[in-house]
Amino acid sequence: MPPGSVSPNRSTRPLRRDAQRNRDALLAAASDAFAREGLNASLEGIARQAGVAIGTLYRHFPTRPDLVQEAFEGKLQTWLAAAEASACAPDPxxxxxxxLETLCDLQADDSGMNDLASMHVPLPDFVSGRLTRIRELTQTIVDRAHQQGTLRADVTRQDLAFVIWAHSRIAAATRDVAPDVWRRHLHLMLDAFRAGNAHPLPVPPMSQDQVDRAMTNLGSTSAPTE
Known part of the structure; x- marks a missing residue:
């Protein structure tokens, strides 16, 4: 499905004014709750913050993944657009x-985005498809930097998981204290990725299967109770 297309769960029939108001309130409350608490934020709490009954939430969003899809559609599109632009940047x-800076910026003030980037959690096919496309573009970004000779040859796409996992903890620890300090850590990491002065690494990179298992483990430890 093209990046700008309408998600399959979205009805093309216009809602009544009161129903649209409830839907908008639910999405605003969900975005706020997911940003503060991650993807396991209480659906009861989201409905309460939106000023509606939990049944109203379920009428608009029958499952948690449906709500996640709609709440993060904008950020997922920004992430995908950044990957597309970076994959054909004049300077690899x-x-x-x-x-990496765009991805970390999207995560910096949003625990839910951290969860999407760092964990495997149940998601609609529409969202999973975008994440698969982003993974493919990320491989292209890494390959082009290797071909240019600027990215150290032993860095793999799977190694970028370390940046995402580390950033999620750094952002959580510092967002209320020094909200931009994550940029310091990122640029330290980028210097470590440069080809110049690289030293042999003590262990091989993780396979994609190992990364997937690690992300699944992270997702299972934060599974919602509802």
Whole structure:
């Protein structure tokens, strides 16, 4: 499905004014709750914050993944657009750096985005498809920086999981204290990724299966109770 297309769960029939107002309130409350608490934020709490009954939430969003899809559609589109732009950037190293900076910026103030980027959790096919496309573009970004000779040859796409996992903890610890300090850590990491002065690494990179298992483990430890 093209990046700008309408998600399959969205009805094309216009809602009544009161129903649209409830839907908008639910999405605003969900975005706020997911940003503060992650993807396991209480649906009862979201409905209460939106000023509606839980039944109203379920009428608009029958499952938690449906709500996640709609609440994060904008950020997922921004992430995908950044990957597409970086995959064809004139300078592959700048594309590599710019891509990671955009991703970390999307995560910095949003625990739910951290969860989407760092864990495997149940998601609609529409969202999973976008994440698969982003993974493919990320491989292209890494390959181009390797071909340019600016990214150290032993860095793999799977190694970028370390940036995402580390960033999620750094952002959680510092967002209320020094909200931009994550950029310092990211640029330290980018210097470590440069080809110049690289030293042999003590262990091989993780396989994609190992990364997937780690992300599944992270997702299972934060599974919602509802």
């Amino acid at each position: 190293w700048e594309g590599f750096c710019g891509y």
